[in-house]
Amino acid sequence: MRKFCCVLLAMLPLSAWAYPIDVQKQLNGLSIDYTAYDTDVDIGSIELNNFGSTDAVCSVVFRNGPEAPRTRKVEVVAGKSKNVTVKFNRKIIKLRLDLSCQAK
Incomplete structure (x- = not known):
């Protein structure tokens, strides 16, 4: 019985999984890279990196x-x-992001 309980407790972290994130991008020729994160169950974030020589x-x-x-x-x-x-x-089930960038 103890072994069964230990195995069950060890499998608990497997039940916690992230929500899917879909990103639709329109970068207009800019050198922008992005990384989307599931920060919390009700918080979403995206990191934008500008590798180009112009501001965006x-x-x-x-x-x-x-x-x-x-x-x-x-x-x-x-x-x-x-x-x-x-x-x-509310809790995020699926996060959809529309990213649009223009040169400044």
Whole structure:
């Protein structure tokens, strides 16, 4: 019985998994790289890296099911990176991001 309980407790971390993140991007020829993160069950974030030589103005629309989309605008200086984060009222099941960047 003890072995069974130990195995069951060891398998608990396997049940905690991240939500899927879909990113639709429109970079308009800019050298922008991104990494999306599942920060918490109700917080999503994306890191934008500008590898180009021109500054960029980016807009990120976060969508989580029935909640209203949240838009964040950020300026990413050439050679730098920025984090964009949003907190929802409900638990995220699937996060959809629309990333659009223009040269400044």
